[in-house]
Amino acid sequence: MKWTTIGAWGVYPKAESATSCYLVEKDGFSVVIDMGSGALSRLQQYITVNEIDAIVISHFHHDHVADIGPFQYACLVNEQLGTLNGPVPIYAAADGDTDFDMLDHVATAGRGYDPNKPLHLGPFTFKFMKTKHPKTCYAMRVTDDETTVVYTADTAFFPELTGFTKDVDLLIAESSFYDGMDGSGPGHMTSTECGRIAEDAGVGKLWLTHLPHFGHLADLVSEAKTVYNGEVELAREGLCFNLRR
Numbered sequence: 206m207k208w209t210t211i212g213a214w215g216v217y218p219k220a221e222s223a224t225s226c227y228l229v230e231k232d233g234f235s236v237v238i239d240m241g242s243g244a245l246s247r248l249q250q251y252i253t254v255n256e257i258d259a260i261v262i263s264h265f266h267h268d269h270v271a272d273i274g275p276f277q278y279a280c281l282v283n284e285q286l287g288t289l290n291g292p293v294p295i296y297a298a299a300d301g302d303t304d305f306d307m308l309d310h311v312a313t314a315g316r317g318y319d320p321n322k323p324l325h326l327g328p329f330t331f332k333f334m335k336t337k338h339p340k341t342c343y344a345m346r347v348t349d350d351e352t353t354v355v356y357t358a359d360t361a362f363f364p365e366l367t368g369f370t371k372d373v374d375l376l377i378a379e380s381s382f383y384d385g386m387d388g389s390g391p392g393h394m395t396s397t398e399c400g401r402i403a404e405d406a407g408v409g410k411l412w413l414t415h416l417p418h419f420g421h422l423a424d425l426v427s428e429a430k431t432v433y434n435g436e437v438e439l440a441r442e443g444l445c446f447n448l449r450r
């Protein structure tokens with residue numbers, strides 16, 4: 206599995222970058238996880254619109270779905286040009302969120318995933334866990350039976366996240382706040398909470414993502430390292446994980 210960061214900002218993108226978006230590829234099958242603001246532009250440096258086989262959405266906050274609309278327009282144009290191979294499925298939790306309706310368009314089709322069941326997409330299997338966030342949101346555990354990655358999406362810290370993350374090769378954890386701050390109100394984590402999950406779950410590597418627009422980002426890494434003994438990096442566009450066991 207090749208996992209590439211496309212966007213790693215929380216809330217809004219800085220210039221020439223994007224909010225939450227990841228490209229996951231194997232054997233010619235390509236899934237995009239979250240499609241935040243600026244993501245469609247940055248994605249096209251790595252893949253064409255027509256090569257995207259499916260999209261999986263964690264939740265319906267703008268910094269995770271802002272570019273769904275532009276993606277649907279791109280698919281519409283390509284359908285009219287005759288270059289698109291059928292509607293592109295966009296998966297989100299089938300839990301009654303009225304925002305789900307935005308996923309259906311001329312050349313895209315909303316598909317509900319049951320958060321309590323595995324979702325099989327090409328060579329990948331997704332498992333989900335509901336997070337602690339003001340908008341209903343799901344963390345994802347993605348495996349190709351060789352390597353396994355957990356993406357926390359947006360969440361405050363809660364103990365069950367550690368079990369969900371157990372022994373993964375890579376944890377991509379949202380670090381919206383610095384050590385000593387309290388992210389529980391808006392439903393986000395700190396650097397040290399990310400490090401604590403990584404350490405207790407025994408993960409192979411930690412990426413910090415959903416990055417804040419204040420403070421010194423390098424501090425997030427050093428803070429996470431005070432509790433986690435493994436490798437820690439800030440997620441950034443182009444940061445790639447490609448490990449075969």
Ligand SMILES: [Zn+2]
Nearest residue numbers: 266338340359
């Ligand atoms: Zn959110």
Ligand SMILES: [Zn+2]
Nearest residue numbers: 216266268359
């Ligand atoms: Zn967010």
